[in-house]
Amino acid sequence: MTGAARGIGLGIARWFLCNGHRVALLDVDAQTLAPAAAALKCGDRVLAIHCDVADPAQVNAAVQGIVRAFGRIDALVNNAGVAVFKPIGETTFEEWRQVMATNLDGAFLCTQACAPVMLQNGGGAIVNIASISGLRASTLRVAYGTSKAALIHLTRQQAVELGARGIRVNAIAPGPVETEMAKLVHTPAIRRDYHDAIPQNRYGTVEEIASVAGFLCSAAAGYVNGQVIAVDGGFDAAGVGLPTLRTGYVPQSDG
Secondary structure (H helix, E strand, O other), X not given: OEOOOOHHHHHHHHHHHHOOXXXXXXXXXXXXXXXXXXXXXXXHHXXXXXXXXXXXXXXXXXXXXXXXXXXXXOEEEEOOOOOOOEOHHHXXXXXXXXXXXXXXXXXXXXXXXXXXXXXXXXXXXXXXXXXXXXXXXXXXXHHHHHHXXXXXXXXXXXXXXXXXXXXXXXXXXXXXXOOHHHHHHOOXXXXXXXHHHOOOOOOEOHHXXXXXXXXXXXXXXXXXXXXXXXXXXXXXXXXXXXXXHHOOOOOOOOO
């Protein structure tokens, strides 16, 4: 599990632990990672590793550490991600590369390092945490949205190639989720707009994302491969979703 020190990543880790699995938590934020792992209170079933997923050497070292501790890897959740929300003209190349390095390169590197270990035990499952921003364009998301769209296509590439060898790869595209970060950066106006645009009129929960990730990694999803599941309350399905039309307005004809 990458990006596991908080939010969706930590929630997914908790789901796996509650369902009897051992979990390796990878995160670049060592100060947050250590207390998060301790708070899970699962002893040697949790392995916390400080790792920058955009660094090939750190990723390879982390995977070696997991194998030493657990002996195998059956599932990988590529959740690590960063975001820069700026207009296209104000997004620097350095910011662009930072987002791509973590959100896209990280999933590529972690999959590349974990797949051979999975194959030693007959295969496994990989879930890439994309975003609704990878399916729907929006302002201020040139780097973030593009990275998540690329991650979705990477998922399909991985599924086609690795599926034949016993590794299923799928993606989750969450809509707005109730995380501590969302509470900090989403103003009341933004929250109202999202509620208005989402058919279920609310944000998702970390637990709802985690349960889908758990399903995709389980034997119950044994024939699910190369799919992108939007866990978004119907946000993507709504399309344009004009507020006036959603209220049941019906235009009257002159006849």
